[in-house]
Amino acid sequence: MGINDLLTLIxxxxxxxxxxxxxxxxxxxxxxxxxxxxxxxxxxxxxxAYLVSSNFNSVFMLIGAAFFGVFTTVIIDFxxxxxxxxxxxxxxxxFTWLFALGVILIALFTDGNADLDQDCVLFGELGTTFLDxxxxxxxxxxxxxxxxxxxxxxLVVLFVVVGFKGLQILSFHEEFAKSKGINVNFWxxxxxxxxxxxxxxxxxxxxxxxxxxxxxxxxxxxYLLVERLIPMLWLSCLVSTISSLLGYFASIYFDxxxxxxxxxxxxxxxILVIIYTKLxxxxxxxxxxx
Amino acid sequence: MIExxxxxxxxxxxxxxxxxxxIIGAISxxxxxxxxxxxxxxxxxxxxxxxxxxxxxGFIxAGTKDPILLMIGSLVIGWFSVWIIDYISSTTKLSEDxxxxxxxxxxxxxxxxxxxxISKSGNAEQSGLKNFLFGKAATxxxxxxxxxxxxxxxxxxxxxxxxxxxxxxCFNLEFARSIGVKVRRIEFLLSTLTVLTVxxxxxxxxxxxxxxxxxAPAASxxxxxxxxxxxxxxxxxxxxxxxxxxxxxxxxxxxxxTGPWIVFALxxxxxxxxxxxxxxxxxxxxxxxxxxxxxxxxxxxLKIIYHLKEEGNSTISFGNFLxxxxxxTILLEKTLNYLVDIGFLKDSKKLFTLTENGELxxxxxxxxxxxxxxxxTKRMNFKxxxxxxxxxxxxxxxxxxxxxxxxxxxxFPTSDPHxxxxxxx
Numbered sequence: 001m002g003i004n005d006l007l008t009l010i011x012x013x014x015x016x017x018x019x020x021x022x023x024x025x026x027x028x029x030x031x032x033x034x035x036x037x038x039x040x041x042x043x044x045x046x047x048x049a050y051l052v053s054s055n056f057n058s059v060f061m062l063i064g065a066a067f068f069g070v071f072t073t074v075i076i077d078f079x080x081x082x083x084x085x086x087x088x089x090x091x092x093x094x095f096t097w098l099f100a101l102g103v104i105l106i107a108l109f110t111d112g113n114a115d116l117d118q119d120c121v122l123f124g125e126l127g128t129t130f131l132d133x134x135x136x137x138x139x140x141x142x143x144x145x146x147x148x149x150x151x152x153x154x155l156v157v158l159f160v161v162v163g164f165k166g167l168q169i170l171s172f173h174e175e176f177a178k179s180k181g182i183n184v185n186f187w188x189x190x191x192x193x194x195x196x197x198x199x200x201x202x203x204x205x206x207x208x209x210x211x212x213x214x215x216x217x218x219x220x221x222x223y224l225l226v227e228r229l230i231p232m233l234w235l236s237c238l239v240s241t242i243s244s245l246l247g248y249f250a251s252i253y254f255d256x257x258x259x260x261x262x263x264x265x266x267x268x269x270x271i272l273v274i275i276y277t278k279l280x281x282x283x284x285x286x287x288x289x290x
Numbered sequence: 291m292i293e294x295x296x297x298x299x300x301x302x303x304x305x306x307x308x309x310x311x312x313i314i315g316a317i318s319x320x321x322x323x324x325x326x327x328x329x330x331x332x333x334x335x336x337x338x339x340x341x342x343x344x345x346x347x348g349f350i351x352a353g354t355k356d357p358i359l360l361m362i363g364s365l366v367i368g369w370f371s372v373w374i375i376d377y378i379s380s381t382t383k384l385s386e387d388x389x390x391x392x393x394x395x396x397x398x399x400x401x402x403x404x405x406x407x408i409s410k411s412g413n414a415e416q417s418g419l420k421n422f423l424f425g426k427a428a429t430x431x432x433x434x435x436x437x438x439x440x441x442x443x444x445x446x447x448x449x450x451x452x453x454x455x456x457x458x459x460c461f462n463l464e465f466a467r468s469i470g471v472k473v474r475r476i477e478f479l480l481s482t483l484t485v486l487t488v489x490x491x492x493x494x495x496x497x498x499x500x501x502x503x504x505x506a507p508a509a510s511x512x513x514x515x516x517x518x519x520x521x522x523x524x525x526x527x528x529x530x531x532x533x534x535x536x537x538x539x540x541x542x543x544x545x546x547x548t549g550p551w552i553v554f555a556l557x558x559x560x561x562x563x564x565x566x567x568x569x570x571x572x573x574x575x576x577x578x579x580x581x582x583x584x585x586x587x588x589x590x591x592l593k594i595i596y597h598l599k600e601e602g603n604s605t606i607s608f609g610n611f612l613x614x615x616x617x618x619t620i621l622l623e624k625t626l627n628y629l630v631d632i633g634f635l636k637d638s639k640k641l642f643t644l645t646e647n648g649e650l651x652x653x654x655x656x657x658x659x660x661x662x663x664x665x666x667t668k669r670m671n672f673k674x675x676x677x678x679x680x681x682x683x684x685x686x687x688x689x690x691x692x693x694x695x696x697x698x699x700x701x702f703p704t705s706d707p708h709x710x711x712x713x714x715x
Contacts, residue, residue, distance in 0.1 A: 027384070032391040033332055083564045083572055088331045089509045096502035097557040100550035103424060107546050122423060122498065123402050209339070209498065210402075213395035220384050220392050256406040263399035270392070274382065 003140075004130040009248055011129055011146040012262060015202040016240035018149065018156045019214035022195055024229070024236050027219045028171035033088075034073070036212045037095035038192060039199040041072040043102025043121060043208055046200060051109055061200055069196025070189070072098060099208070124207035126258040127251075145205050152201045159194055160233070163187065168229055206259040213263035214240065221270045224277055239269055295538065303428070304541075308534055310430040310438060311548075314491045315503065315533030317442040319525035320449060321487040322504035323511065323518075324480050327460035331505045332387065333375060333481075336394035338488045338500035340371035342401025345422050345492070346408060355418050357437045361489045368485030371397055398497070425496035425549030427537050438490045445483050449522070452479065457518050494533065496549035503529060506556040513567035532556040586686050587625045589655050590615065592634065593685075595644055596652035600710075605641040653713040658688040660706035661696045667707045668700065674707040 026035045045064030053060045072094055079090035103121065129145040141147065160167065166187050169177040178184055199211050206214065222235035247262030254261070299305070325334045341364035348363025349355065371393050378389035408419060421429055430438075449456065458466040459476045466473050484504070491500050507528035511521045536552025565572045594614050598606050611622060626642065629635040634648030644652060662681040666672040688696075705711055 027388050030385045030387055032385075033387045036391050079564065084570065085509055085564065086326075086329055088329055089326060089505050092331045092335055092501055092505040093509060093557065093560055096499050096505075096553050100499055100502070100553035100557075103547065103550040104554065107550070108543060209395065209398055212391055213399055216388060216391045216395065220388050223384065224382060254403075254407065255410060256403045260399040260402040260406070263395060264403055267392075267396035267399065270396075274378070277382070 005248075007130045007133075007143050007146060008126060008258070009244065011143060011149060011205055012126060012244045012248060012258070013241060014146065014149045014153045015198075015205060015211075016214055016218070016244045016262070017237050018153045018198050019202070019211065020218040020236040020240040021156050021160050021233060022191075022198060023215040023219035024222070024233050025167055025171050025191065026195070026215060027223055028229075029174075032216055033091050034076070034192070035195050035215055037076065037091050038069050038072050038196045039208050039211050039215070040095040041098035041102075042068045042196050042200050042203070043099050044068055044105060046203055047102050047105040047110070051105070062197065065196050065200035066193060068098065069193060073189075073192055120204070120207060122207045122209050123257050124203065124205045124210065124259050126205045129205055148201050149205075152198055156194060156198065159190075167191070171229070206262075210259045210263050213266065217263065217266040217270050218243065221266070221273050224273050239266060243269055306432060306435060307427045307430060307537055310435045311427050311494050311533035311537050311552075312530045313435070313438050313442050314494050315507075315529035315531070315552075316526040317445055317529075318487050318491055318503040319507035319511070319527070319529030320522050321445060321483045322506075322529070323508040323522050323525045324456055324460055325484055325504055326508035326512065327518075328480070331501065332390050333372065334484055334488070334504045335501035336375060336390045336397075337368050337371055337481075337485055338492065338497050338504075339394035340397035340401075341368050341485070341488055341492060342398055342422065342497045343367055343404055344401075344489075345497075346401055346404035346419065349408065349419055350404070357431075357434045357493075361437070361441070361486075364489035364492070365482075365485055367397065368488060369482070372481045372485070401497075421496075421547075422492050423496050423498055424547035425492065425494045425499070425552070427494040427540075427548040430493055434493065441486055441490055445486060448479065448483065452476070453519075456480065460518075494537075494548055495552050496547065499549045499553045502553045502556055503533070506553075506560045507532065510560045510563040510567075513563045513570045528556075528559050532559055584625070584628075587617075587621055588629060589686055590617075591622070591625055591629065592644075592648060592652040593655045593659070595635075595642065595648075596656050596713075599644065605638075605643050607641055654693075655685055657713055658693060659685040660710060660712045661693065661700065661703075662688065663706050663708070664700055664703055664712075665696055677707065 023035075026032050042065045045066075045068035046061055049060035049064035075094045076087075076090045079085045079094065080087045085093075106121065126145075129143050132144040134141045134144055134147055142150075166177070166182055169180065169182060170184060170187050174184060195215075199208065199215075202211055202214075218236045218239040219232070221239045222232050226232050226235055243266035244262050247265035248258055250265060251258040251261035297304075299308070322331075322334070325331050344364035344367030345360050346363075347367070348360040351363070352359040375386070375389045375393050378384055378392070379386040382389075384392075405419060418429060455466070455471050455476050458469075458471055459473060459480070463473060466476075487504065488497075488500050491503055495503050507525040508521070510528050511524035514524050515521050532555040533552055535555040537548050539551040539555065540546040540548045563571065568574055591611070594611060595606055598610060598614065603610065608619075608622075611617065612619070626635065626637075629648070630637045630642075633645055634651055636643045636645055659681045662684050663674075663677045666677045666680065667674055703712055
């Protein structure tokens with residue numbers, strides 16, 4: 001395993017960990033579809049930022065992402081609450097439209113550009129991130145993708161540690177949180193902002209669709225196995241670690257897209273866990289019947 | 291631009307594409323209506339993401355883009371995804387939205403692994419497979435369109451034959467069960483239709499955005515009618531128009547994917563509908579609210595003048611009003627002028643008096659208010675200090691018919707619980 005493998009793996013792991021931490025709260029709050037919608041609709045923000053700065057400059061990307069992330073939730077709420085459109089349709093219409101807008105912008109304005117084409121929007125390109133090394137004073141600091149996702153990861157960890165109490169109450173009992181005087185809107189919107197920042201910063205590596213897999217599958221897997229929030233967070237990170245490692249080497253072995261393979265691996269783990277829980281129940285029933 | 295459009299419609303290849311897209315749009319509108327009414331549109335999204343591996347497997351078996359094999363592949367995988375979503379959300383503690391997102395991304399990832407696997411196999415036709423991601427209507431062959439037309443006619447026939455059970459299942463599941471409709475079978479049939487529609491639609495729209503073609507026409511149609519057959523028809527028209535418009539937009543540059551443009555057209559339709567639809571649109575709701583609040587302001591002012599008159603002031607100035615009731619002064623002035631215009635008030639140098647008509651109208655409102663107060667104390671056993679608030683609201687809603695009923699019920703009373711006289715015309 002060379003230095004390039006290591007750099008790619010570290011990037012994959014940082015993305016997977018950030019996503020699985022945030023994803024736990026999405027799964028518990030039953031807000032997965034909103035996360036899905038946000039990860040799709042930040043696309044026009046990314047494209048506009050790219051067109052303005054002509055590279056994946058993180059500052060512009062952050063501004064674009066924050067704007068479209070908030071814009072998405074605002075439009076969904078507007079359709080649902082003001083125009084009385086049912087919620088699932090509001091979500092479905094909003095994110096498909098914004099995603100379509102992003103793809104149109106790419107098709108119109110980024111002619112034959114290798115950095116931003118329609119495929120990378122969907123799958124990302126983790127396999128080539130090692131080409132863009134950051135070297136300062138002759139010493140290797142990492143790849144650009146890695147250095148982009150590192151602060152996001154630190155931010156996510158800090159957010160979860162500092163805001164643990166608030167997030168916990170919010171995830172299990174929103175009404176109770178309100179009655180306790182917790183600013184539910186503050187936590188909700190800062191959480192969603194963090195979700196959009198994470199999807200944007202990992203966009204280049206895993207794409208807008210597959211990032212949802214990283215957000216949902218490891219937390220869902222660990223939710224099946226444990227009851228309490230802290231073990232759920234740890235287990236979810238463990239699942240994403242295993243799937244990143246296995247997925248990475250499998251993708252090299254089969255010579256296919258890395259990010260897709262990571263999601264497929266985590267899906268395989270999920271299926272194994274489902275079978276395990278079903279067997280456990282069946283076994284318990286058998287003992288009771290004896 | 292115009293030359294391009296004319297050229298577009300006269301070109302035989304383009305005509306073929308328009309026909310194909312029109313069929314796809316119309317049938318998506320029809321089938322999407324039922325998903326929309328069952329609030330299952332996000333499952334449609336999952337289905338459309340999930341058919342990607344089906345398309346790839348169909349391609350691996352056929353070695354070419356054979357529409358029938360691709361359709362069988364997507365049908366099998368689409369069914370499987372619906373079943374697995376249902377299985378996960380009904381037998382584990384994971385919620386439905388989690389299982390939808392999980393299944394759709396997992397299947398999509400499997401599809402993309404297969405895609406990159408196929409692209410390395412060196413098959414000359416594989417480049418076309420990527421068109422299923424965002425759709426490319428121009429790649430439709432005449433044979434494709436024949437297949438689409440036959441499948442669409444089949445779907446339409448099923449919708450016509452099973453219209454009644456579909457309708458009952460969409461609107462009232464419990465009722466459907468109670469009258470012995472086989473709900474599971476009908477739901478299975480509806481998801482089959484959705485999967486089939488997705489399978490033919492992805493050629494023009496692509497797996498990523500196909501759900502929009504199912505959701506948006508139905509959502510818009512809902513704003514134009516309350517009747518299901520009409521809604522299905524309108525959704526079909528919307529779907530068809532958006533499809534054709536999307537394909538037209540996409541010709542502004544060569545080699546554009548059609549899916550995003552179709553979604554763009556769909557969104558335009560939906561937005562216009564949500565804003566301008568009669569009765570349920572944003573502007574009609576706002577207009578109705580505005581009319582209502584104006585009517586309430588008018589009635590409140592007439593009532594105040596009546597009260598002041600009871601206390602012995604027959605001409606009323608601006609200041610008198612504001613002593614009685616806090617009101618936005620601009621609204622007050624506007625409403626007063628309006629009341630003068632329609633002949634309820636007389637204005638002599640900013641001192642207002644009720645005209646004969648105005649007096650009648652004011653008496654009606656005060657009568658409604660006091661009758662309601664009396665009704666609450668006599669029939670509902672409310673205390674007299676709890677009744678004014680509700681009467682304040684209800685006085686604006688009491689129709690002549692309700693008034694007649696109240697009068698009969700209370701036997702034409704003469705005074706209200708606060709010992710004030712109930713005026714009669």
